[in-house]
Amino acid sequence: MAKNNKDLMNSGRKQKFTVGQGILGLILVLFTIAVFLPIWIVFVGAFTNDAYITEHGFSLLPIGHFSSAGMSTVLNYGKKLATSYGITIFITVVGTFTGLFLMSMFAYSISRKNFRLSKFLSVYLLIPMLFNGGTLAGYIIFTKLYGLKDSLLLLIFPLSVTTMNVIILRTYIANSIPAELTEAARIDGANDYRTFFQIVLPLMKPSLAAVGFMMATAYWNDWQNALLFIDTDAKKPLQLLLIDIQKSIDFLLNSTNVPSSVLAAMGGSIPKYSCTMSTVVVVIGPIMVAYPFFQKYFVKGLTVGSVKG
């Protein structure tokens, strides 16, 4: 497949650059710009003078109206932002690693051909994808039956094991890890645990990176579980903070936590538009920085996931 791709590229290079290619390039560039614009607006908004936004609205190139007041206010006085950052990093890291660990063990078990229960376990895995209780039933059971209202466990476990991710991992094991290898390990005297942890798991790295990145994104971006279950300020993740400041930036910054001298320097009020956009930048920033490094993995992972083993 990789070789074909290379051939295609080479044969492409031999052709001369035609008018058609020019038009195609232009369309692609325009589409890319159109996709990029909304992201650009957020960054520009975060660094525009607030008075300018109030008067003229958001704009693409507010030349001469640069101001870092919004960003510095948010970073210096948005104590809740730091707390929420901590919470989000915590659930993302713990959730992703726990989930990967549980799912890869499960995927390995059901991929064993001489394990008769694997049929049952595969069906067991599949049913939640076909039929589930939905938001309301989950809410009732988690809060009333488990009594877990306002618990971080509810931000971690519901997303940790998902059918599709287990299928991706199982397919990867079935297609990319030769059975001879596990067979050889067994002959050499390694037990099942050792075979998995020392031989199979290290070989699963590409699929773990792909699934792991997708999971991390899901954890980082999860707003629904937070909105449903979390009440205490100290436990609110970033996405819930964003939802709160939709109503008013006062939730993050109010005159009590910004010193009056600083407030006076900003003209007596908190720069609300640029502060709001600064918060958005701080929330979406890390994923946008991390994603290009994982791009090749998740393209691969996605392809693997589409082919059933």
Next chain:
Amino acid sequence: MIVKSSRKQRLQDPILLNTWKNRAHVIMALPAFLVLFLVMYVPMVGLILAFQKFSYSGSVFGGEWVGFENFKYLIQSKAIFQRATMNTIKYYVIFTALGTFLNVCLAIAIDQFMIKKMSKVMQTIMIVPVFISYAAVTFIVEAFMHGDHGLVNAVTNSNIQWYSGSARQYWPLILTLVKVWKDTGYGSVLYMSVLAGIDAELYEAAQIDGAGKWRQIIHITLPSLVPMITVMLLLSVGNIMHSDTGLFYQVTRDSGVLYATTQVIDSYVLHNVFKGTNWGYTAAASLFQSVVGLALMLFANWTVRKLHPEDALF
């Protein structure tokens, strides 16, 4: 030889003995098994609320059994449930048709473009929006649509209050644009991986035979994408009753005046978890959604199985 004898052994192995021999695998599968049980299986029980009269006092499941009364009420409530269902299906059709078309076009366009380094950079940018949460997207949409300092009003020199009821007819278009912006780049990745697998000799042979670019696309590129398109479409049928909750709940700010054109079943259920007074109706709506989803998913998988057995989910 070895394979044969092990197969024989497997057939003779009674299930209990086999399980004992594989106890390591049982133990490794157990944690995920328990998580699934607690977060996916137990909550299914919550749906019995759909068959009970909701008790406003006392325990949640304490209401009397009323059979299908809640469903009857739902189906008769024209203004809410029927509208949400119609919206759900309408958006599914628009998003799926337009989405598939654009994904395929973009995949072909990137594949055909000669300057590979440049298309790689462009593709990277196009995928970014899929990683931005809807809670954040809400602010981006607001920067464009805000009545007083939104970019759209400024550029078109108009004064429309987009979030008010009088502008609700524009929201299907707004939500479609947001969806296209967010998912097109990512959606094309899958089709691109198919295109990368096409044998380059096919194109060379066509070129020698004098076929131009367009004919190559129509006779080689498109036909090779058809199986993947079919499978993706069929599998998406199982999700007709589900929507991107964030898009409909967050981006519209769950605004009541926009419900007529924007409320879908998922956002209706979420709204009711917080604000609803009668969870019996909400549970009935959830169950309806799940059962229809199940039926469609089974149908879709059955069809894929007939057409492309290797792509069936189960």
